[in-house]
Amino acid sequence: MKFFVDTADIAEIRELAALGLLDGVTTNPTLIAKSGRPIKDVIKEICATVEGPVSAEVAATDYDGMMREAAPLAAIATNVTIKVPLTIDGIKACRALSKDGHKVNVTLCFSATQALLAAKAGATFISPFVGRLDDIGLDGMELIREIRQIYDNYDHLKTEILAASIRSNLHVKQAAMAGADVATIPPAILKGLFNHPLTDKGLASFLADWKKTGQSIT
Ligand code: G3P
Numbered sequence: 775m776k777f778f779v780d781t782a783d784i785a786e787i788r789e790l791a792a793l794g795l796l797d798g799v800t801t802n803p804t805l806i807a808k809s810g811r812p813i814k815d816v817i818k819e820i821c822a823t824v825e826g827p828v829s830a831e832v833a834a835t836d837y838d839g840m841m842r843e844a845a846p847l848a849a850i851a852t853n854v855t856i857k858v859p860l861t862i863d864g865i866k867a868c869r870a871l872s873k874d875g876h877k878v879n880v881t882l883c884f885s886a887t888q889a890l891l892a893a894k895a896g897a898t899f900i901s902p903f904v905g906r907l908d909d910i911g912l913d914g915m916e917l918i919r920e921i922r923q924i925y926d927n928y929d930h931l932k933t934e935i936l937a938a939s940i941r942s943n944l945h946v947k948q949a950a951m952a953g954a955d956v957a958t959i960p961p962a963i964l965k966g967l968f969n970h971p972l973t974d975k976g977l978a979s980f981l982a983d984w985k986k987t988g989q990s991i992t
Contacts, residue, residue, distance in 0.1 A: 775949065775950045775955065775956065776797035776955060776957075777797050777956075777957060777964065778796070778798040778799055778800050778827075778957070779799055779800075780801075780802075780938065780940070781960065781961050782801040782805040783961065784809075784816065784820060787823055790964060791823050791824050796824055797826045798824060798827040798828060798829075798956070799820050799826070800829040800857070800879070800936070801816070801817070801828070801829060801830060801831065802857070802881065814846070814847075814850060817830045817850050821851035821854060822851070825853065827853055827898070827899075828854055828855060829856075829857040829879045829881075829899075830854050831859075832847070832856065832857065832859075832867075835859070835861065835863060837863040837866045837867055840864065841867055841870060844858075844876065854877075856871050856877070857878075857879040857880075857901075858871075858879075858881070860880050860881065860882050860888045865880070865891050868880055868895040868897050869896060872895065873896065878896070878899070879898060879899040880892035880899070880900050881938070882901070883903065883917075884902070884917070885917070886920040886924055889933075890924055890931075893933040896933075898933065898934065899934050899955075899956065900934070900935055900936065901937075901938040901958070902918055902935070902937060902938065903939035904917070904918065904937055904938065904939050904940060905940060905941040905945065907939075914939070914945075915949070915952060918935060918949055918952040918954050921935050922935060922952055922954070926953075935953070935956070936956040937954040937958070938958050941963070942963065943966055945957075
């Protein structure tokens with residue numbers, strides 16, 4: 775499973791990219807607003823930092839507006855993925871943009887049939903929002919399993935499942951178990967994947983014993 779980071783914070787992205795485990799980045803209007811910076815500047819900097827796909831979301835809600843916004847976003851760098859909402863106009867824009875050779879991420883997916891529409895429209899990625907479904911008492915991960923099953927039924931559907939709205943270490947594990955192609959993970963959760971109290975405890979004990987030997991490896 776590929777790891778994308780879900781943030782527009784360039785310092786966080788640089789730190790995670792340095793680990794060599796980052797396959798891409800997703801942003802959305804909320805994350806851009808949180809960065810306090812102009813979208814084109816942020817996306818340009820992210821694209822120069824990370825080789826993989828970088829999702830930049832349109833703000834227009836009509837087809838013509840989305841197409842007008844997609845052009846300058848796509849011109850920022852070759853690794854820009856245009857993110858469109860899962861609406862009728864968004865799906866229409868997805869079809870047109872993917873026909874033009876652009877990578878497209880269809881976002882705000884909350885049902886398996888929406889995911890089917892995105893795949894039929896040639897989306898590169900579909901973004902089912904796991905956490906937001908959990909928030910309203912539904913099983914977000916079940917949606918990932920349903921989409922996996924549907925896409926696997928049809929060889930011609932090439933869309934990658936990008937598990938979004940990931941809120942925990944458990945979500946990352948379950949997304950991988952469900953066969954998501956990608957998980958887009960907030961920085962704090964991604965960093966938290968390294969941690970386990972037994973790792974810390976075990977290392978402290980190894981180091982204490984090693985010290986007693988008085989040895990040096992170098
Ligand atoms: O980027 C889309 C998605 O990951 C947002 O997550 O936590 O705001 O529901 P969240």
